[in-house]
Amino acid sequence: MPADSTLAAPPRRWQLLVSVRNLDEAKTAAALGVDIIDFKEPRRGPLAPVDAAVWEAAAQALPDASLSAALGESDSALRLASRVPATFRFAKVGPSGLRAASDLTDLWSELPLPASVELVPVAYADADTAACVEVEQVLELVIAAGRTRMLIDTFSKDGRSLFDHLTHDHLVRLLRRANAAGVWVALAGSVRLDQVAEFAEQPVVAGCWGVRGDVCVPSVDRVPSVNPAERRAGQLDADRVHAWMQTLQTHGN
Numbered sequence: 001m002p003a004d005s006t007l008a009a010p011p012r013r014w015q016l017l018v019s020v021r022n023l024d025e026a027k028t029a030a031a032l033g034v035d036i037i038d039f040k041e042p043r044r045g046p047l048a049p050v051d052a053a054v055w056e057a058a059a060q061a062l063p064d065a066s067l068s069a070a071l072g073e074s075d076s077a078l079r080l081a082s083r084v085p086a087t088f089r090f091a092k093v094g095p096s097g098l099r100a101a102s103d104l105t106d107l108w109s110e111l112p113l114p115a116s117v118e119l120v121p122v123a124y125a126d127a128d129t130a131a132c133v134e135v136e137q138v139l140e141l142v143i144a145a146g147r148t149r150m151l152i153d154t155f156s157k158d159g160r161s162l163f164d165h166l167t168h169d170h171l172v173r174l175l176r177r178a179n180a181a182g183v184w185v186a187l188a189g190s191v192r193l194d195q196v197a198e199f200a201e202q203p204v205v206a207g208c209w210g211v212r213g214d215v216c217v218p219s220v221d222r223v224p225s226v227n228p229a230e231r232r233a234g235q236l237d238a239d240r241v242h243a244w245m246q247t248l249q250t251h252g253n
């Protein structure tokens with residue numbers, strides 16, 4: 001249970017979560033003022049964890065940053081949760097393979113996270129592919145459990161984005177329900193900056209946007225790709241992060 005529910009109060013602007021693979025990328029994100037720096041290894045899956053040694057190094061090097069750890073799905077999350085440094089603010093866990101609501105809520109309550117680290121349950125917009133509970137139901141379970149945060153992502157990183165799985169109307173309904181219940185929702189899933197700007201016209205507030213692919217450049221062929229799902233295994237690009245921050249400042253008020 002979150003110790004401080006005031007943390008979930010609606011922010012004045014949309015926050016930005018950037019997923020990073022290593023300490024160098026984390027330092028770049030911190031220097032740019034990214035709100036939440038999330039460690040994950042995009043080459044191993046949608047929410048795959050980095051080595052615990054990277055968490056430790058980040059906790060030492062970036063004591064003032066809001067740090068987050070992707071724990072993967074149920075198996076890896078149960079194995080790794082106790083190793084998340086107590087100074088991390090968040091840990092994300094995926095629901096894949098869990099079709100029963102009780103299996104998902106059991107997972108959340110069984111994770112041996114340090115008491116100071118807030119769990120951010122993940123819902124997959126492509127729940128069928130992930131063989132798991134649908135987004136609406138995850139939100140209702142979050143509310144019923146008295147939790148105050150969740151992240152909506154995509155399980156498949158195949159070129160399709162969040163918006164290929166959920167319409168604007170669908171997302172607006174979800175966010176209204178979340179806002180009314182005091183739940184902070186982060187939206188992610190191969191999202192591009194132009195899609196964020198377009199969604200910003202909707203009369204609803206998301207707590208945060210989460211991104212990896214669209215703030216990266218390919219590390220091998222150096223040929224720019226418009227597909228964030230292909231770029232997510234590349235390197236973090238400071239100019240792309242800066243562009244996201246500027247857009248969120250413009251649209252998030």
Ligand SMILES: O=C[C@H](O)COP(=O)(O)O
Nearest residue numbers: 019188189190210212213
């Ligand atoms: O938590 C958010 C994810 O890291 C987003 O990653 P993505 O933009 O590559 O789908």
